[in-house]
Amino acid sequence: MQSNTQIYLYVLKLTGVIAIVLSLLFNSLNPMFLKNKETAKKKAILSCIPGQDMSADVQSVFDQKVKISILDANGNILFDQEKPAAESETEIKTALDKLNERGQGVKYSKLVDIDLASEEKFAAENRVYPIYQYEGDEGKNYFVLAVRGNGLWDKIWGYVALEYADKWQVAGVNFDHKGETPGLGAEIKDNADFKAQFENKQIFNEEGKYVSVQVLKKNIKHPEYQVKAISGATVTCDGVSEMMQRGIGNYLPYIKGLQSADNKAIGQR
Amino acid sequence: MDALNVFIKAAFIDNMILAYFLGMCSYLAVSKTVKTAFGLGLAVIFVLGITVPINWLLNTYILQDGAIVEGVNLVFLRLILFIAVIASMVQLVEMIIEKVSPSLYNSLGIFLPLITVNCSILGGSLFMVSREYEFGTSVSFGLGAGLGFFLAIVAIAAIREKLKTAAIPPALRGLGMAFILTGLMGLAFMSLMGIDPAAFN
Amino acid sequence: MAQDTQQLAEAEKKEPAFGFGKEERQLLTDPLNDNNPITVQVLGICSALAVTSQVYPSLIMAVALIFVTSFSNLIISMLRNSIPGSIRMIVQLLVIAGLVQVVEIVLGAFAYSAYESLAVFIGLIITNCIVMGRLEAFAMANKPWRSFLDGLGNGIGYGVVLVAMAIVRELFGKGSFMGWKVMPDAYIANNLMVLPAASLFIIGIFIWIQRSLNPKLVDVS
Numbered sequence: 001m002q003s004n005t006q007i008y009l010y011v012l013k014l015t016g017v018i019a020i021v022l023s024l025l026f027n028s029l030n031p032m033f034l035k036n037k038e039t040a041k042k043k044a045i046l047s048c049i050p051g052q053d054m055s056a057d058v059q060s061v062f063d064q065k066v067k068i069s070i071l072d073a074n075g076n077i078l079f080d081q082e083k084p085a086a087e088s089e090t091e092i093k094t095a096l097d098k099l100n101e102r103g104q105g106v107k108y109s110k111l112v113d114i115d116l117a118s119e120e121k122f123a124a125e126n127r128v129y130p131i132y133q134y135e136g137d138e139g140k141n142y143f144v145l146a147v148r149g150n151g152l153w154d155k156i157w158g159y160v161a162l163e164y165a166d167k168w169q170v171a172g173v174n175f176d177h178k179g180e181t182p183g184l185g186a187e188i189k190d191n192a193d194f195k196a197q198f199e200n201k202q203i204f205n206e207e208g209k210y211v212s213v214q215v216l217k218k219n220i221k222h223p224e225y226q227v228k229a230i231s232g233a234t235v236t237c238d239g240v241s242e243m244m245q246r247g248i249g250n251y252l253p254y255i256k257g258l259q260s261a262d263n264k265a266i267g268q269r
Numbered sequence: 270m271d272a273l274n275v276f277i278k279a280a281f282i283d284n285m286i287l288a289y290f291l292g293m294c295s296y297l298a299v300s301k302t303v304k305t306a307f308g309l310g311l312a313v314i315f316v317l318g319i320t321v322p323i324n325w326l327l328n329t330y331i332l333q334d335g336a337i338v339e340g341v342n343l344v345f346l347r348l349i350l351f352i353a354v355i356a357s358m359v360q361l362v363e364m365i366i367e368k369v370s371p372s373l374y375n376s377l378g379i380f381l382p383l384i385t386v387n388c389s390i391l392g393g394s395l396f397m398v399s400r401e402y403e404f405g406t407s408v409s410f411g412l413g414a415g416l417g418f419f420l421a422i423v424a425i426a427a428i429r430e431k432l433k434t435a436a437i438p439p440a441l442r443g444l445g446m447a448f449i450l451t452g453l454m455g456l457a458f459m460s461l462m463g464i465d466p467a468a469f470n
Numbered sequence: 471m472a473q474d475t476q477q478l479a480e481a482e483k484k485e486p487a488f489g490f491g492k493e494e495r496q497l498l499t500d501p502l503n504d505n506n507p508i509t510v511q512v513l514g515i516c517s518a519l520a521v522t523s524q525v526y527p528s529l530i531m532a533v534a535l536i537f538v539t540s541f542s543n544l545i546i547s548m549l550r551n552s553i554p555g556s557i558r559m560i561v562q563l564l565v566i567a568g569l570v571q572v573v574e575i576v577l578g579a580f581a582y583s584a585y586e587s588l589a590v591f592i593g594l595i596i597t598n599c600i601v602m603g604r605l606e607a608f609a610m611a612n613k614p615w616r617s618f619l620d621g622l623g624n625g626i627g628y629g630v631v632l633v634a635m636a637i638v639r640e641l642f643g644k645g646s647f648m649g650w651k652v653m654p655d656a657y658i659a660n661n662l663m664v665l666p667a668a669s670l671f672i673i674g675i676f677i678w679i680q681r682s683l684n685p686k687l688v689d690v691s
Contacts, residue, residue, distance in 0.1 A: 007554045014561060018568035019346060025572060026345035029579040036582035105335075153283065154400065178400075181459075183523075183643065183664030190644075232661070288666055293515035294599040345575060348593050349567040356560055385559065388597040395590040440681035444512060445674045452670030459665070 038112060042066075045132050045144050048161035048172040050199070065136070066144075068111040070095065071129045075253025078128060081111060102126055116148040116157065129250050134161070142171050143255075147247025152185050152235040154178035156243060162203070168255060170213060173198040175240065185236030197227040203248055212248050215241040272409040275402065279413030283396075285389040286421040287455040292389030296422050297447055299383075306426035307419075309383070314415030316362060316384050317393045320355050321411030324394040325404055327354065351394045359385045389418050425451060497619040501627030504684070508631040509677045513599040519669045521591050521632075525648045528636035530584040532629025534573045534592065536622065539601050542566050543621030547609040562605050563596070570595045600628055635672050639663045 042062040046052050052061075070079040079095035081088065096108045104121040108114055111130070119127040132144035141163070148157040158175035162168055173195050175188040187194060201213045202225050214226045215237045229237035248255075285291045292313070299309045327350055334342040363381045367374045384390060393414045397407050428450055437446055507513050522528045545565050546553075553561050574592045577585040585592070595601065604624050609617040640646055643663030645653030653659075662668055 007557055010552075010554055011557060011560065011564075014564055015349070018349065018564060022345045022349075022568060022571055022575070025575050029575050030342075032579035033575070033582070036579065036585075040582060040586070105333075153278075181665070183661040186664075290515060290519040290666070290669075291594065293519070294513060297512055297515070345571055348571045348574070348596060349564060352563050352567045352596055353560070356563055385563070386597050386599055386602050388594050388599075391597045392590065392594055395593045399590055438678070440685075441674070441678045445677040445681065448670045448674035448677065452667040452674065455667035455670060456665075459667070 038110075041112065041115075044174050044176065045159050046134075048144055048159045048174045049134055049136075049142055050161075050172050062112075065134055067133045067135070068114075069131045069133065070099070070111075070114065071131060071251065071254050073125050073127050073129075073250075075251060075257070077254070099128060116146050117155070120148070131251065131254065132159075143251075145248060145251050147243050149239050149243025149247065151177050151180050151188075151239040152233075153180060156180065156188065156236065156239055158240075158243070160198075160244070160248060162248075162255070164258075168203050170198050170201045170203065177236070180236050181233070184230070184233040187230045187233060188236060188240055191230065194227075194230055201225050201227065210249065210252060212241075212245040215244075272405050275406045276409040276413035276416075279410050280417040280420070281458065281461045283414075284417040284421060284455075284458055285392060285414050286418060287451070287458045289392065291392035292387045292418055295383055295387050296418075296425070296451075297444070300422055300426040300429055300447070303423060303426045303430060306422045310415075310419030310422050312381055312384055313387065313389065313418045314412060316355070316359060316381075316390055317411040317415035317418075318408070319362065319411070320358050320390060321393045321397050321414075322404065322408045323354055323358065324351050325397055325402065325407040327351075328398055329404075347398070351391060355390050355394070356385050389414065421454065424454065494616065494619050497616060498623040498626070501623040502630060503627075503680075505627075506631065506680075507600045507603075507624050507628045508673065509680050511600070511603070513603045515673070519635075519673070520666060521588055522636040522639055522669050523643065523664050524587075524640050525633065525636045527584055527587045528632045529629075530577070530581060531588060531591065532625075532632050534577070535595060535598065535600075535628055535632075536625030537573060538566065538569045538595050539604060539625035539628075540618050540621035542569055542601055543604055543609040543617040544614050545569075546605050547612060547614040547617035550610050558610070562602060566601055566605075567596050600624060631673075631676065635669060635676070638672055639668060643668070 039058055043054065043058045045066070046058060046062060047054060067081040069077055069081060072078050078098075079091075081092070092111055096111070096113075099114070100107055102122060104118075106118045106121060108118075114128065114130045116127075116129070119129070130146055132146075134142040134144060136142070142161045143163070144159050144161045146157070146159055148155065150156065154177070156175060156177040158173060160173050161171040163171040175195065177186060177189055180186045180188065198213055203210065203212055205211045205222070205225060211222075211225050215229045216226050217229045217231075217234060217237070220226045220228060282288070286293065286296055295309060300306050328347065331337060332343045332347055332350065334344070337343075359381055363374075366381075393411055396414075397410060400410075402410055425447065429447065432446060432450075441449075501507055505511060508515060521531050542562075542565055546562060549561070549565075570593060573595070574585075577588070577592065604621055608620045612620070637647065640648075641652070642660050645651060645657050645659050
């Protein structure tokens with residue numbers, strides 16, 4: 001029979017060994033994990049761009065072609081990335097430091113770190129919104145917006161690529177979810193046909209009023225800005241509809257600003 | 270998020286067994302009679318209601334990046350700490366019940382050691398982390414998830430008691446049938462998905 | 471025959487024994503059918519059923535589980551003589567939790583998409599009864615090499631059922647295999663198959679088939 005001290009010592013020793021092994025492994029592999037996370041996010045953003053070759057090196061394509069701007073809650077530009085991140089490190093750092101001062105444990109170290117999940121910790125008027133400007137090869141430019149809302153079980157989020165061709169229209173979307181029902185709500189992510197419906201939908205109606213893209217179960221009267229919901233996933237699809245309405249709405253002042261400043265500039269930014 | 274909302278969701282919609290199959294081993298092993306199922310169900314409510322909030326405190330004030338000292342990230346100890354808390358809590362609860370209420374101990378006692386390795390207990394803590402609950406909602410999540418387990422195990426036990434007299438192909442008898450029944454119950458519970466928890470607010 | 475047993479006894483004396491004879495082979499093959507962890511021992515249903523809607527995550531889950539069962543068996547078997555009896559369970563849990571955490575860190579670094587889709591279910595390997603069940607039933611009483619094989623066999627037996635189930639569910643639920651479309655375009659995916667409940671039906675049917683073919687497994691109760 002062993003004494004209590006011996007037993008405590010045994011547990012302590014074992015825990016110590018395990019903790020040391022784990023911390024070594026964690027510290028050596030965590031950078032890779034964070035990088036994977038970043039790549040996954042960049043991939044999600046790029047996958048809204050029509051005709052994007054997703055087999056290419058996502059990191060380098062993203063760094064070459066995408067510039068990130070930050071908007072405040074009123075749609076004013078807080079920061080506008082003009083050069084690749086490597087050439088404007090100090091400017092980016094100042095901008096991010098300002099965001100990090102808001103507290104709540106939010107610490108951004110790169111522009112691409114800014115995400116709506118962290119922003120949700122702040123009051124609506126203190127939130128910022130990232131906008132990803134994609135510069136295509138033939139002067140074809142897209143503005144990718146981040147949107148986030150509630151599905152049936154939990155959060156849903158996504159990216160919406162907008163383009164300006166005489167009028168604003170959606171070029172592509174990408175949705176993801178935390179815990180929607182497989183085969184039903186989860187189809188917003190898995191079903192390519194559902195996502196394809198959003199392509200070429202307008203976000204302003206004929207009178208120029210903002211309508212976003214609506215997801216409806218039936219009675220589609222305006223196919224130019226309404227898409228069909230997934231059957232059996234009503235709540236999730238209502239969530240998508242609400243998310244698009246509110247999410248694109250956050251960027252509305254910015255979009256309108258671009259439109260009124262100079263239509264040509266939109267294409268050449 | 271509202272506490273009641275989380276409670277209802279955890280009990281009926283995100284049911285530990287019927288939606289996630291957590292705690293399946295004890296669910297199948299202890300569901301032969303309603304009486305034992307009742308005891309295990311109560312014990313699970315008890316332990317989930319205690320361990321989820323405790324693990325919430327540990328996760329928030331010790332494990333998070335920079336929670337103790339700036340720059341120290343201990344999330345890689347999460348699983349070990351959680352399971353240690355669960356094992357010791359189960360032990361503690363067992364000792365306390367034995368002292369305070371021997372009659373409750375007699376009905377719950379034998380199930381408590383089983384609970385340490387019940388997936389739904391650790392599952393509760395892990396879901397609490399991944400769904401980013403607050404302290405208050407983590408309490409109601411723990412209790413709700415426990416209630417969900419309780420309902421499922423008592424229901425299947427009642428059905429299995431009736432099944433003893435049913436004519437089932439020999440090869441399907443017992444285990445095979447229990448699985449298929451659980452599947453059917455899962456489908457039935459899915460109809461509760463239509464409940465809009467916001468309506469309870 | 472007598473010579474055989476004598477040799478075996480001699481091999482047993484030498485520690486560690488790395489032989490691979492008939493008994494060792496049985497340790498590996500038994501769990502595949504007669505003593506399958508899922509359909510016969512009914513252990514470890516918990517954490518794994520929910521990940522079987524697609525083949526790829528199930529495959530990763532199976533590999534993770536094989537790793538955890540075999541190495542936890544190995545480690546506990548090496549420690550078995552020094553573990554104080556009163557805290558046996560805690561020590562086992564510590565070792566399992568450590569190994570699972572290793573799996574989680576490694577997956578996050580090398581197989582991120584699987585890490586994302588498995589989420590909490592990686593952590594739940596800890597409470598997967600099959601791991602602890604084998605530690606108690608085998609590793610606490612056997613030498614490291616044989617314990618390792620036992621863990622490997624049970625992990626594989628578990629993984630086979632998992633992947634088989636995922637193949638059925640993905641094929642009928644999505645019309646694809648590992649993400650490639652294999653069903654003709656005219657096939658309308660059966661959404662029931664992707665629902666969690668379907669895995670219970672399938673496992674029930676697997677048990678039915680297995681017991682019909684192998685009547686000695688039939689539950690007499």
